[in-house]
Amino acid sequence: MALFPKTFTALALAASFAMPLPALALDDAQKKEFGEFIKEYLIQNPEIMLDVQDALQKKQEEARLVKANQVISENSKSIFDAKDDISIGNPKGDVTIVEFFDYNCGYCRHALSDMQTMLKKDKNVRFVLKEFPILGPESVAAHKVSDAFRKLAPEKYKQFHLALLGGEGRADEDSAMEVASSLGVNEKQIRDEMAKSPDTGSVQNAYDLAQKLGISGTPSYVIGNELVQGAVGFDDLEAKVKNMRTCGKTSC
Template identity: 55%
Template sequence: MTRLFKTLAAGSMLALALSAPAVALDDQQKKEMGEFIREYLLQNPEVLIEAQDALQAKQQAQRSEQSLKGIADNKDAIFSSPTDITLGNASGDVTIVEFFDYNCGYCKRALADMEEILAKDKNIRFILKEFPILGPDSLAAHRVANAVRLLAPEKYAEFHRTLLGGQDHASEETAIAVATSLGLDEAAIRKSMAENPNDDLVRQNYQLANAIGITGTPTYVVGNEAVFGAVGIEAIEEKVANVRACGKASC
C-alpha cells in the first residue's frame, strides 16, 4: 500500500468516524481504521501540532468573547465599585483595573509596572480589585487590607505597595505588621476585621472574575478588554493608547 493511499485512507476513515458516528463498524473495520489512523499520525506528526494550535486558538477566541461580554455586562461593578481603592488620577480619561492577590509572585513583579504607569501618565485612573485566590493566608491578608481601607483609606496605597512589594509571605500576621508600621492600631484592625469581614466583597469579586473569565492574577481590565497575566508595561500602554485613539482596547 503506497503512502499516499494510506494517507487518503486514514483521512477518509477519520472523517467517517467524525462525521458519521452513527455508522456501525464491525471489529475488522475498527481494527483497520485504528491502524490507518495510527500510521498516518506516525508519518505526519505535525498534524497533532496543528490540531493543538487550532484548539488553543479556538479556546483563546472563546475566552476573549466571554471576557468582552462579561465586561460589557458588569461595567459598574468593574469600574465604579465604592469598595475599590483608586490610585492615580480619580478623574483620569482611561481606567486600568487590576485583579490581584498579595501572594501572587507575578503580581509582585507587576507592581513596578503600575508604579511606572502612574509616574509617567498623570491621566490614568488605576483601580485595585481584591482577588485572593491563593489560599487561606491570602484571604487573611486581604481581610487586613479591607480593615485598612475602612479605618484609614488614605494609607491603603502605602499599605498595598509595602505588603505586595515585600519579600515575606502575606498572611494575617505580616499584613497586620505592615498596617501597624503605618500607624494603625492592631486592636482597631482586629475589631474592624471581626465586625466588617470582607467575605461579601471577595465573593462579589469572584463572581465578577468568573463572568469575565479570569482564572489567575494579575489580570487587568482596560477599556472593553481583559488582559491576562503580567504582560509588561508596553502591552498595557498599548491598550491605553488604543482606548484614547478609538475608544476600545484594540483598534
C-alpha cells in the first residue's frame, strides 16, 4: 500500500487539532517548532499515516458510489434495456444483473460459474450481458464475431457465450468462429454479417457507460442502484439480489 508524502500527512494531522489560532498567527519560529513536533509525533506513531490513507480511500469510495448511483439513474435504459444487449435467465425477472465482461478476462471466466449458479438456483433473475472488449485486439476481434453471431442467431447466444468465455486459451477471431460454426453458423455467414452491419453501436455504448460509471476493469456489475466491480463471488451477488427484493436496494 502506498503511503502519503509526509508533508501532506502532517498537514492533515495539523488540521485535525482544530487549533483556534489561524496559521498566520504563528511566527516562523513557532511554525518550525510546530512542524518538528508533528514530525516527531508521526515518527513515533506511524500507524496514523495508514489511518489517514484508509480514511481517504473510504471517502473516495463513498464519492464513487454516489456518482455511480447518479449515472445509473440517468442512464437506466441504456444500462438495463439497451436494444443490442442479450439477456439470459428470466426475461421478466424481478431483479436484473448487468455484467460488463471481456472474453479474455480471466476473472470473468472465473465468475462464469457464479452466473450459472445464480440462474440455476434463482428462476426470477435476469442477466444482461454487456460485451466490453478492453483487453487488446484479440478481444475486439472476438467481440466482432460475437456481435455478428448475436444478430444471426440470438436464440443461441447464451450457448455461444458460455462456450467462448469458458473455453481454453485466448479468445480471438478464430476461436470465436470455431464456436459459431459448432452452433450451426458458418464462417461465411459470420463474415457476410460483419461486412453488412459492422458493430459500432453496442460496444461504443458499453465504453461510454463504463467511462461514466468509472468502471476500471472486468467483470463489473450493475445491480439496482449499485456498481459492483470485480468477481465478488456468488454469495455476494445472491445477497445483493435478496436485498433488492427486501428493500429495493442492494444494501438494506
